[in-house]
Amino acid sequence: MSTDTTPLHRQLGLTDWENDRIPELLGREPTGPELVMFSLMWSEHCSYKHSKPLLRGFPTEGPTVLQGPGENAGAIDIGDGLAVTFKIESHNHPSAVEPFEGAATGVGGIIRDILAMGAKPIALLDSLRFGSLRSNRSRYLFRRAVEGIGHYGNCIGIPTVGGEVLFDPVYEDSCLVNAMCVGIVPADRILRAAAEGVGNRLILFGNRTGKDGIGGASVLASAEFSHDDDKRPSVQVSDPFTERKLMDCCQALADSGLLVALQDLGAAGLTSSASEMASKGGVGLRIDLDRVPLREEGMAPAEILVSESQERMLAVVTPEDVDAAIALCEAYDLDATDIGEVTEGDALVAVHNGEVVVDIPARLLADDAPVYEVPQDPAPEPAPIDPSTVPEPSDLVQAWCDLLATPSIASKRWVYEQYDHLVGANTVVRPGGDAAVIRVPGTATGLALTTDCAERHCQADPRGGGAAGVLEAARNIACVGGTPAAITNCLNFPNPEKGHTGWRLAQAIAGMADACRALGTPVVSGNVSLYNESAERMIYPTPVVGMVGILDDAAATTGHGFVAEGDVVLLAGGAEPRLDASEYLGSAEGRPDTPDIGAEVALCRFVADAVSSGSVRSAHDVSQGGLAVALAESAMAGSIGATVTLDGDTRPDVALFGEAGGRVLLTCTPEGVEGLLSRAGDVPLREVGVVGGDALSVQIGGASVILGVDRAREAYETAIPDALR
Amino acid sequence: MSTPAVTVIHFPGSLDHEAAARVMDEITGPGNGATIVSHRAAALPEGTAAVVLPGGFSYGDHLRCGAIASRAPIMDAVREFAERGGPVLGICNGFQILCESGLLPGVLRPNDTQAFICRQATLEIVDDSTPWTSGRSSGETLSVPIKHHDGAWQGDTAACRVVFRYRDGNPNGSQDAIAGIANHAGNVMGLMPHPEMACEELLGSADGRVVMGGLLPGSAVAA
Numbered sequence: 001m002s003t004d005t006t007p008l009h010r011q012l013g014l015t016d017w018e019n020d021r022i023p024e025l026l027g028r029e030p031t032g033p034e035l036v037m038f039s040l041m042w043s044e045h046c047s048y049k050h051s052k053p054l055l056r057g058f059p060t061e062g063p064t065v066l067q068g069p070g071e072n073a074g075a076i077d078i079g080d081g082l083a084v085t086f087k088i089e090s091h092n093h094p095s096a097v098e099p100f101e102g103a104a105t106g107v108g109g110i111i112r113d114i115l116a117m118g119a120k121p122i123a124l125l126d127s128l129r130f131g132s133l134r135s136n137r138s139r140y141l142f143r144r145a146v147e148g149i150g151h152y153g154n155c156i157g158i159p160t161v162g163g164e165v166l167f168d169p170v171y172e173d174s175c176l177v178n179a180m181c182v183g184i185v186p187a188d189r190i191l192r193a194a195a196e197g198v199g200n201r202l203i204l205f206g207n208r209t210g211k212d213g214i215g216g217a218s219v220l221a222s223a224e225f226s227h228d229d230d231k232r233p234s235v236q237v238s239d240p241f242t243e244r245k246l247m248d249c250c251q252a253l254a255d256s257g258l259l260v261a262l263q264d265l266g267a268a269g270l271t272s273s274a275s276e277m278a279s280k281g282g283v284g285l286r287i288d289l290d291r292v293p294l295r296e297e298g299m300a301p302a303e304i305l306v307s308e309s310q311e312r313m314l315a316v317v318t319p320e321d322v323d324a325a326i327a328l329c330e331a332y333d334l335d336a337t338d339i340g341e342v343t344e345g346d347a348l349v350a351v352h353n354g355e356v357v358v359d360i361p362a363r364l365l366a367d368d369a370p371v372y373e374v375p376q377d378p379a380p381e382p383a384p385i386d387p388s389t390v391p392e393p394s395d396l397v398q399a400w401c402d403l404l405a406t407p408s409i410a411s412k413r414w415v416y417e418q419y420d421h422l423v424g425a426n427t428v429v430r431p432g433g434d435a436a437v438i439r440v441p442g443t444a445t446g447l448a449l450t451t452d453c454a455e456r457h458c459q460a461d462p463r464g465g466g467a468a469g470v471l472e473a474a475r476n477i478a479c480v481g482g483t484p485a486a487i488t489n490c491l492n493f494p495n496p497e498k499g500h501t502g503w504r505l506a507q508a509i510a511g512m513a514d515a516c517r518a519l520g521t522p523v524v525s526g527n528v529s530l531y532n533e534s535a536e537r538m539i540y541p542t543p544v545v546g547m548v549g550i551l552d553d554a555a556a557t558t559g560h561g562f563v564a565e566g567d568v569v570l571l572a573g574g575a576e577p578r579l580d581a582s583e584y585l586g587s588a589e590g591r592p593d594t595p596d597i598g599a600e601v602a603l604c605r606f607v608a609d610a611v612s613s614g615s616v617r618s619a620h621d622v623s624q625g626g627l628a629v630a631l632a633e634s635a636m637a638g639s640i641g642a643t644v645t646l647d648g649d650t651r652p653d654v655a656l657f658g659e660a661g662g663r664v665l666l667t668c669t670p671e672g673v674e675g676l677l678s679r680a681g682d683v684p685l686r687e688v689g690v691v692g693g694d695a696l697s698v699q700i701g702g703a704s705v706i707l708g709v710d711r712a713r714e715a716y717e718t719a720i721p722d723a724l725r
Numbered sequence: 726m727s728t729p730a731v732t733v734i735h736f737p738g739s740l741d742h743e744a745a746a747r748v749m750d751e752i753t754g755p756g757n758g759a760t761i762v763s764h765r766a767a768a769l770p771e772g773t774a775a776v777v778l779p780g781g782f783s784y785g786d787h788l789r790c791g792a793i794a795s796r797a798p799i800m801d802a803v804r805e806f807a808e809r810g811g812p813v814l815g816i817c818n819g820f821q822i823l824c825e826s827g828l829l830p831g832v833l834r835p836n837d838t839q840a841f842i843c844r845q846a847t848l849e850i851v852d853d854s855t856p857w858t859s860g861r862s863s864g865e866t867l868s869v870p871i872k873h874h875d876g877a878w879q880g881d882t883a884a885c886r887v888v889f890r891y892r893d894g895n896p897n898g899s900q901d902a903i904a905g906i907a908n909h910a911g912n913v914m915g916l917m918p919h920p921e922m923a924c925e926e927l928l929g930s931a932d933g934r935v936v937m938g939g940l941l942p943g944s945a946v947a948a
Contacts (some may be wrong), residue, residue: 150841154874155782157740241785243737333737418841420872422922423780425744430929439927555927 012039047369090529103148103357104238112264118191118254119183131172155240161436166168173534194280205336210295213308278362284343339565374502385590410719446554466511482549531647560620561637574684577658584657644689658709740781778819791821820915831880837898907945
């Protein structure tokens with residue numbers, strides 16, 4: 001810390017009120033290490049003190065839920081005696097300071113959450129936001145964060161199968177790096193983090209403990225941001241090779257039945273893991289700090305307790321099993337040390353040089369952080385865009401190409417080709433489509449995986465936008481034949497204590513909850529990242545949804561590319577395209593329509609049924625860039641064009657590029673049209689064209705707009721590599 | 726226990742050993758499958774008919790890809806097995822290990838893009854006289870994925886047989902677009918592409934069976 005005269009508690013991120021509260025709760029003044037521990041555990045990152053009351057609005061229960069929020073990750077039953085466990089988490093602030101290590105350790109951290117459930121990780125996804133690629137800094141952050149994600153995922157051997165990347169100047173100072181991990185575990189063998197059994201031993205295994213990442217949760221993740229190289233030592237350092245050994249070792253330990261409980265060490269290190277394990281189990285823990293294997297001599301007790309050194313896990317085992325557990329770790333070339341025991345009472349005690357340096361009821365750290373109601377100041381309702389005020393492009397084909405070359409829409413091949421998306425040999429649908437499909441190892445079942453968010457919609461209308469993000473995820477799942485099953489989410493917001501952010505947070509949560517209830521997709525895990533703003537800019541409300549869907553048969557899926565000449569092109573869903581908050585407009589201005597949740601759910605059911613029954617040849621969600629972009633993506637993916645006619649008197653650019661939730665582009669054989677129409681029931685479904693040729697030819701308003709597939713591909717594929725040159 | 730036909734070596738950081746073993750289990754039938762053996766072993770299991778050095782990041786790619794693994798205890802046994810004419814297939818990191826251990830010539834340099842690349846590649850069969858291209862002719866192509874950061878082979882083509890070349894673009898800047906080579910005897914094969922990831926139509930291609938079939942020639946493995 002610096003030599004300034006700011007009181008220690010403020011340097012640590014505690015408010016004066018919080019600092020006064022600690023002695024009241026403890027009945028005495030805290031020791032130095034205790035104050036540091038409180039500062040971390042009461043940080044927003046660890047305690048959710050500004051979001052906890054709002055998060056109660058999420059539906060978290062359902063017939064398949066085996067584990068809801070509150071554990072290392074959520075879990076749902078997928079049949080065959082198996083559970084899928086998954087969670088998404090942010091590593092935004094570290095990534096803005098040091099993008100390679102920040103993003104890499106974000107991936108490492110979320111993998112350990114899945115390991116702590118006793119599960120085998122089978123897929124990773126990443127949801128990323130950066131400023132404009134015209135900015136040098138954003139290009140650097142984007143390039144290095146992608147490298148960091150690839151480095152970690154590739155080396156540890158978990159396929160990175162999906163995600164999204166969007167660019168907007170609002171993320172210039174606060175990039176977002178959200179990582180999601182999905183694992184599989186026998187449903188009757190899910191591990192929990194609650195410590196149990198007085199006399200049981202605590203085994204710390206994995207990497208040694210060093211001075212890296214000290215204060216990451218409080219210094220970096222719980223304050224507004226200024227670019228400050230002094231914060232760099234707060235970023236952790238990644239070692240995916242060790243985490244691979246840790247991953248194999250955790251599964252061996254879980255298989256062996258030696259574990260009473262398992263927890264990863266993440267934000268706030270040993271402090272967080274130990275206090276949560278004790279508090280959940282209603283027991284005390286006594287840790288002998290002299291036994292913690294250190295990377296360097298002379299670390300102070302507080303440093304050992306809050307170090308965020310990566311690739312470490314904490315297990316509870318019975319005294320009889322200590323030797324066997326340590327031997328198993330050593331067989332994986334990992335250090336494992338008995339560092340303490342489960343005790344009676346509720347105190348987290350730490351001993352250093354024979355002296356008790358910490359003695360705190362664990363729940364004060366883990367559960368009793370102050371909770372704040374955030375101000376609810378509604379933002380004014382924005383006016384809808386009047387299309388007549390938006391100049392009509394003179395050249396619609398050029399406008400179409402320009403939109404395909406917009407970095408948020410353009411091909412993300414440059415990103416996903418840097419990720420091993422095939423390792424494990426279970427990837428059925430690869431990145432680049434609507435959702436990835438991964439076969440559950442050893443079964444025929446498929447998991448459809450996607451991350452989505454409607455952040456511009458959220459800025460204009462947070463409740464509608466919150467719902468829209470969930471519904472878009474569901475459409476993406478449906479387009480590969482999956483039935484939406486459950487979600488995780490990462491709520492990335494600016495400072496909730498200021499302006500309309502607290503209200504937007506509450507509204508977005510309400511909107512997401514609306515959609516989740518209607519879809520029957522409970523929220524089983526999640527993470528909150530606040531303070532994503534600088535003095536100049538605040539991010540859009542960005543509540544990222546990570547959704548898991550189920551395919552009974554992983555082979556009963558389809559791609560988004562057109563397949564064969566003569567196939568019929570159909571548009572499902574009746575939402576009306578608008579320019580408001582669209583990529584074509586290039587901003588969050590306007591007021592998108594509030595989603596018709598009932599209609600959207602019906603659309604998803606129809607599409608999932610049409611795909612899984614083999615009634616369609618392709619399916620593609622119509623999202624950013626509107627129908628024109630969806631048509632182009634399907635044409636490029638299949639290397640074949642289509643002739644499409646759009647009726648109605650909507651202005652051509654609005655019809656082509658306008659956005660609305662709840663539309664899906666389908667193709668089927670000419671013989672299949674009738675059956676598909678009857679399957680659709682009340683879901684609006686209309687024929688719009690025929691697949692064929694080497695161009696997209698759209699008849700609209702008496703004119704023809706013709707774009708060659710090769711020209712589309714040129715615009716779409718070169719945009720991001722060119723921007724980075 | 727049945728006699729292991731194919732031995733897949735596991736080094737710390739190996740990633741694709743299970744996929745390779747699973748493929749050989751599937752295509753050779755139950756009871757005749759693959760065994761995964763630790764790098765620490767001093768000898769190959771009795772009855773080993775073929776050896777796979779799998780893909781991955783052995784030892785975290787520390788020092789140089791494949792360099793540490795090439796000195797692992799098991800490698801003496803693999804070298805001896807290869808010298809006796811036993812089929813040895815090195816895939817990706819396994820190819821790097823074969824080059825580092827001197828069983829194949831040349832080196833694998835970082836891709837000319839300086840980035841990891843994961844994509845489907847088209848391989849042209851250059852030499853159809855090895856067991857690794859059984860039933861196929863020179864000029865035919867296979868669709869097999871690549872996923873590597875250090876895959877640009879460079880070396881003396883007179884010291885080996887070029888078996889596969891990339892067609893439709895060279896993804897990593899390798900010499901003459903070379904994707905895989907064998908020793909003159911043909912029993913030791915190294916390639917950067919992953920045939921074990923291309924053995925099921927569900928995963929996009931089953932062409933990899935042609936290469937995997939070289940492990941057990943005559944077993945009608947190749948599709």
